[in-house]
Amino acid sequence: MAAIKELHCPVCGRSYQPHEVQYTCPVCGSVGTLQVLFDYDSLRLQLDRDGLRTGEQSIWRYKALLPLAADAKVPPLRVGMTPLYDATRMAESLGLRQVWLKDDGQNPTGSFKDRASAMVVSKAMEQGIQTVSTASTGNAAAALAGIGASVGLNIIIFVPATAPEAKIAQLLVYGATVLLVEDTYDVAFELCYQMCLSEGWYCRNTAMNPYTTEGKKTVSYEIAEQLNWQVPDVVMVGVGDGNIIAGIHKGFYDLHQLGWIERIPRLIGVQAEGSSALVHAWQHGLKPEDMIPMPADTIADSISAGVPRDRAKALKAVRETNGAFIAVSDAEILEAIPAVARQSGVFVEPSCAAVYAGARRAAQTQLVQRDESVLLVMTGNGLKDIKRAQQSVSQGLRVQPTIQSIRQALGMGQE
Numbered sequence: 001m002a003a004i005k006e007l008h009c010p011v012c013g014r015s016y017q018p019h020e021v022q023y024t025c026p027v028c029g030s031v032g033t034l035q036v037l038f039d040y041d042s043l044r045l046q047l048d049r050d051g052l053r054t055g056e057q058s059i060w061r062y063k064a065l066l067p068l069a070a071d072a073k074v075p076p077l078r079v080g081m082t083p084l085y086d087a088t089r090m091a092e093s094l095g096l097r098q099v100w101l102k103d104d105g106q107n108p109t110g111s112f113k114d115r116a117s118a119m120v121v122s123k124a125m126e127q128g129i130q131t132v133s134t135a136s137t138g139n140a141a142a143a144l145a146g147i148g149a150s151v152g153l154n155i156i157i158f159v160p161a162t163a164p165e166a167k168i169a170q171l172l173v174y175g176a177t178v179l180l181v182e183d184t185y186d187v188a189f190e191l192c193y194q195m196c197l198s199e200g201w202y203c204r205n206t207a208m209n210p211y212t213t214e215g216k217k218t219v220s221y222e223i224a225e226q227l228n229w230q231v232p233d234v235v236m237v238g239v240g241d242g243n244i245i246a247g248i249h250k251g252f253y254d255l256h257q258l259g260w261i262e263r264i265p266r267l268i269g270v271q272a273e274g275s276s277a278l279v280h281a282w283q284h285g286l287k288p289e290d291m292i293p294m295p296a297d298t299i300a301d302s303i304s305a306g307v308p309r310d311r312a313k314a315l316k317a318v319r320e321t322n323g324a325f326i327a328v329s330d331a332e333i334l335e336a337i338p339a340v341a342r343q344s345g346v347f348v349e350p351s352c353a354a355v356y357a358g359a360r361r362a363a364q365t366q367l368v369q370r371d372e373s374v375l376l377v378m379t380g381n382g383l384k385d386i387k388r389a390q391q392s393v394s395q396g397l398r399v400q401p402t403i404q405s406i407r408q409a410l411g412m413g414q415e
């Protein structure tokens with residue numbers, strides 16, 4: 001296990017011990033999302049990267065770098081160690097030398113969020129808490145419902161009533177209690193937090209719970225290990241609340257502190273134009289505590305957030321790595337769903353299609369140079385949002401059950 005040295009607030013710089021605070025910085029409030037830091041000097045002496053090559057094919061192969069006891073109980077579902085693909089045709093299409101895809105839609109509930117939920121569920125079990133709750137635009141809720149079901153925890157979900165049907169169905173199938181809030185994600189988020197405080201439920205809310213980032217950081221460990229510790233020049237990912245890009249940054253930060261990688265990749269966060277508060281803050285040099293809520297409206301529901309909850313850590317991730325935030329339109333996102341699938345065989349939801357559209361934009365504007373290697377993190381399976389997938393393509397060819405009709409539909413001559 002990695003003993004926690006401190007929980008550090010990126011806004012005011014104060015540090016806390018884990019028993020002193022459960023969620024965000026008491027001084028800064030919700031903007032002060034805490035970072036879990038370790039004693040890297042002692043970890044460096046205890047661990048070496050080749051020691052990771054155990055047979056464990058999940059995020060728990062990195063247990064020595066996670067804030068859990070060595071004998072901590074963890075959920076049985078296989079989270080993480082998702083495939084990393086060399087997408088040569090995509091690289092060619094984007095005009096880049098090297099493009100990799102990290103396909104996190106292959107996780108048990110179909111999204112990257114399983115990493116965070118597995119970590120939070122482990123922390124709940126460690127504390128003997130029976131009920132875990134979260135607000136979510138969909139994927140985090142499904143992840144918590146699924147991972148919770150694997151260990152028999154009581155899961156209560158607050159979700160905007162407008163979330164895609166497939167995502168809501170998934171929650172119900174896993175047996176979670178589902179509260180469909182007739183309002184935005186931001187409102188659902190606050191309601192969930194209030195109930196957790198008053199009822200003693202463990203709150204998994206993204207960014208509020210400091211351990212979501214610790215689960216999410218494992219993707220960077222995997223990327224580094226799968227690429228034999230030669231990290232990409234650039235890593236791109238979709239950004240709503242900013243917790244995933246913060247987790248990716250934390251993972252590379254840990255490895256860099258340990259001396260296992262030579263540098264941290266430039267991190268580029270892609271937002272939808274209709275939900276681009278971090279692009280705005282980055283372009284205008286705003287401090288996270290000065291950001292004000294902006295309207296959020298995009299087809300990419302997974303990255304729709306009016307007040308990015310992990311704005312402090314997300315801005316830090318981009319600023320400290322000399323990265324960028326960029327925005328793409330819903331039309332570009334829709335177009336990118338089939339483009340990703342046809343160029344790589346990976347079927348993704350809109351929030352990941354946005355990353356591809358962002359990579360295209362970054363290559364065209366030379367934000368990413370042609371000779372740089374780029375990894376796109378694909379966070380959600382395309383089956384999560386069938387409605388948008390259907391909108392992105394034309395219909396199939398309707399035929400009569402005759403060879404003649406088929407030949408006609410295919411534009412072939414008469415036999």
Ligand SMILES: [Zn+2]
Pocket residue numbers: 009010011012013014025026027028029032
């Ligand atoms: Zn603070």
